[in-house]
Amino acid sequence: MIPEIGEFALIIALFLSAVLALVPMYGAVVDKELWMSYARPLAKGQFLFVLISFLCLGYAFSQDDFSVIYVAQHSNSQMPMQFKLSAIWGGHEGSLLLWAFILSGWTLAVSLFSRTLPLDMLARVLSVMGIVATGFISFLLITSSPFLRYLPRFPEDGADLNPLLQDFGLIVHPPMLYMGYVGFSVAFAFAIAALLSGRLDTAWARWSRPWTNIAWAFLGLGITLGSWWAYYELGWGGWWFWDPVENASLMPWLVGTALVHSLAVTEKRGVFKSWTLLLAIFAFSLSLLGTFLVRSGVLTSVHAFASDPERGFFILMLLAITMGGSLTLYAFKAPNVKSESNFSWLSREVLLLVNNVFLTVMAFTVLLGTLYPLLIDALGMGKISVGPPYFNAVFVPIMSIMSIAMGVSIAVRWRETSAKLVLDKLWLPAVISILCALVFPIFYGSGFDFRVFIGISVSLWIISTVITEFIGKFRNTQSLSTKLKQLSFSYYGMMLAHIGVAVTAIGITLVSSYSEERDMRMAKGDSVELAGYQFTFHGTHIVTGPNYMADQATIEVTEDGKAVVTLHPEKRRYNVKRNMMTEADIDAGLFRDLYVALGEPLNNGEAWAVRVHYKPYVRWLWLGGILMALGGLVTVADKRYRKQSGQQELTNA
Amino acid sequence: MPRLLLFIPLLLFIILGGFLWKGLSIDPRELPSALLDKPFPEFTLATLQEPERIVSKQDFIGQPVLVNVWATWCPSCRQEHRQLLAIAQSGKIPVIGLNYKDERDLAIEWLQQLGNPYQFNIYDAEGMLGLDLGVYGAPETYLLDAQGIIRHRHVGVLTAEVWQELQLIIKGWDSVKN
Secondary structure (H helix, E strand, C coil): CHHHHHHHHHHHHHHHHHHHHHHHHHHHHHCCHHHHCCHHHHHHHHHHHHHHHHHHHHHHHHCCCCCEHHHHHHCCCCCCHHHHHHHHHCCHHHHHHHHHHHHHHHHHHHHHCCCCCCHHHHHHHHHHHHHHHHHHHHHHHHHCCCCCECCCCCCCCCCCCCHHHCCHHHHHHHHHHHHHHHHHHHHHHHHHHHHHHCCCCHHHHHHHHHHHHHHHHHHHHHHHHHHHHHHHHCCCCCCCCCCHHHHHHHHHHHHHHHHHHHHHHHHHHCCCHHHHHHHHHHHHHHHHHHHHHHHHCCCCCCCCCCCCHHHHHHHHHHHHHHHHHHHHHHHHHCCCCCCCCCCCCCCHHHHHHHHHHHHHHHHHHHHHHHHHHHHHHHCCCCCCCCCHHHHHHHHHHHHHHHHHHHHHHHHCCCCCCCHHHHHHHHHHHHHHHHHHHHHHHHHHCCCCCHHHHHHHHHHHHHHHHHHHHHHHCCCCCCCHHHHHHHCCHHHHHHHHHHHHHHHHHHHHHHHHHHCEEEEEEEECCCEEEECCEEEEEEEEEEEECCCEEEEEEEEEEEECCEEEEEECCEEEEECCCCCEEEECEEECCCCEEEEEEEEEEECCCCEEEEEEEEEECHHHHHHHHHHHHHHHHHHHCCHHHHHHCCCCCHHHC | CHHHHCCHHHHHHHHHHHHHHHHHCCCCCCCCCCCCCCECCCCEEEECCCCCCEEEHHHCCCCCEEEEEECCCCHHHHHHHHHHHHHHHHCCCCEEEEEECCCHHHHHHHHHHHCCCCCCEEEECCCHHHHHHCCCCCCEEEEECCCCEEEEEEECCCCHHHHHHHHHHHHHHHHHHC
16 A cells, blocks of 8 residues: 555656646746746645655565565565665665655755745746656656565565665765765756846856755765775775766766856856856766666666666656757857956966866766767777776876866966966975975885875875965964954865865875785684784684674784784675675774775685785775865855855755 | 857767667677686686685686686576586587676585586686676676687677587687697
8 A cells, every 4th residue: 555655646746746847937938926936836745745755665665565576676574674774775766766856855945945036047947857857757657666566476575685785885875976966956957047047147156056066065975985885895995996887976076076166157257157057067967877877778887786778768868858958958048158258367267267177078088988888889899898097097197287276276366366476375385295295105105106296296285275375364364263254164165175185186196006905815823914914813703693694704903013903804694695795894094994804715614715905095085075075065154145045054054 | 150169069969869879779798808818817716516626727728618607696597508518518618617606505506406517616706706807797608718818708698509609719729720
């Protein structure tokens, strides 16, 4: 009964979103206030019914209703409750429902927190989001309903969720990621609404900025969580694989980063409008494209969700309508490219333009690398695959140049800055960062290393320019606290995010240059040395989990005879699917991780294959990601947005 | 002229859409190995039937072999099993099994039930060797020459037709030798 209510609620939600897509939009075109005023209640209704549907699926999972196919395939009665609930988005159908749920949530949020928005603008924005919702909910209902039943006979117990996904990481990673993906639909809707109404003033940019920043922050958090999850859960210490599914989340993030900056220029200086509109369309389109790539089976990937050409076809149609439609609209209605105001070559505008260009190029590089095998294949030129070497070869140089530009952009003013002033500000950070980067690899590593030099110097460059600029703000003020209060939240957020970039860059540089690992056969009492640590294997014993049995090893780590930590990596065997899982144990630290994973038992369990890693500064990778996201969220607290949208409290959260 | 520039994104999208459309009708599993004409990756893993026996590449270098990736969770593997038995019986080429992300007991039981075409089975429960090989899924079959270089990769069920094809390749080598 409950699953049928879920399906029925979804059908009602589909109708509501279809009405939302049509009525307020029509009202805005013919300028009828009554029709436009339907937008808010429809957004609320749509949210309510998608929520009901979502709760129904959650109920089916919590009650172990294995007559529902989706539940039977992704859950099991032995699974702990938190994994039963997170299994809602453990497969294709449920994650689409989560998509729709988050979309309706964003729609609701826009309807609630945009009180100062002119009614016709609000009507258009919500209608555009209604169009997207209509597409997705019909996709759900037609090709991928999670409420279908096994009838009349259904399995007694479920097939269990993939053990890889029975983890805290899966509880939080997809919702965060989807908050970001779907959040870009708001920026998209604002851009389309602005194009439709022809009102491409700076107000439009100011309205969409907080929404874009929140979405961008969530997407960044989602990617960070995903990387962290892969690191500890996949059992081989990698944190990024250039897998198509990862690329699918990286592309919108890169374009989103460009969009966040471009919106700032458009709002403050009224320039780059065509750029900003295009980036808003691209950011969301790439989110949709990501969904297409993951769900259609066009590309194979280690993420290995079930894929199906019929679904691929449907998403391609959705993509064609939203992307084709919006780009056509853009081509006809975007302001002419040359209508830009005046600024000189050395100005913040130009540097932000450079930023836009570089980030877009990077996103296209990733897109090309992800689609290249497909393109070559479609052209009949054979089959190839590109791997990490391609991405690294393109990414590292572009990122380095961009980091240099980042430092300069902080010192440069809007409109125009004299070269002398810039040099005055920047010579010291340049000298400091180059010197430190020259010395660091000699002391930390075994000698000079060019890659480390580049990575460290650009990171220190970003940090030191931010700090000099910050200190420069206090040169002519007496009172520290007044000045601190004077600086806007946008400013603090920006600095935080930029330092985050540097922190991530330091992490990437050091972990890829100074990691050490060893695989070896270890019997009880054996020990091995790695990076100055002594790992001693004290054998294994059996432990029992809620839905698995495991061999748990005891490995003692000492440094110069002093105990550091005792690690307990596990080899789990899940009861239902009977698959084996490696549960690594990690001693995490700010400057290094010690990572131990169990391989195979050898000689009937007398000895084990053991993999030991030493990962310096790996935490900085994710710390930087968190700082960036935090920076994005802090900007939203800026007074400007509160003034324009009344008591916009939620956006602070 | 600037007006026309604004059509570029639309144009790019249409081209991309065309490729994606085409992509839907292409089977992504027909990927050749990135390791084609490269040496089989190094490994040291236990065998399936005897967990204490460690095997490596050296155990099959010296003669052409077929390396067949299989698992009990893979229904198509059951389908191709008869063909593998036939190949093994023909004595034309030894077949090495790569038991991929599987469960030891189940796999041994499977071989007892269906017959064992393999000289030995590399037990790759973690899929680490599979990862090095670039395995997309089971079944997959690799043809290696006597130097351990991968000469052909077949993704999917090994049918009689595929076996014909493989035999032609092997014959080609023999004729070069003579």
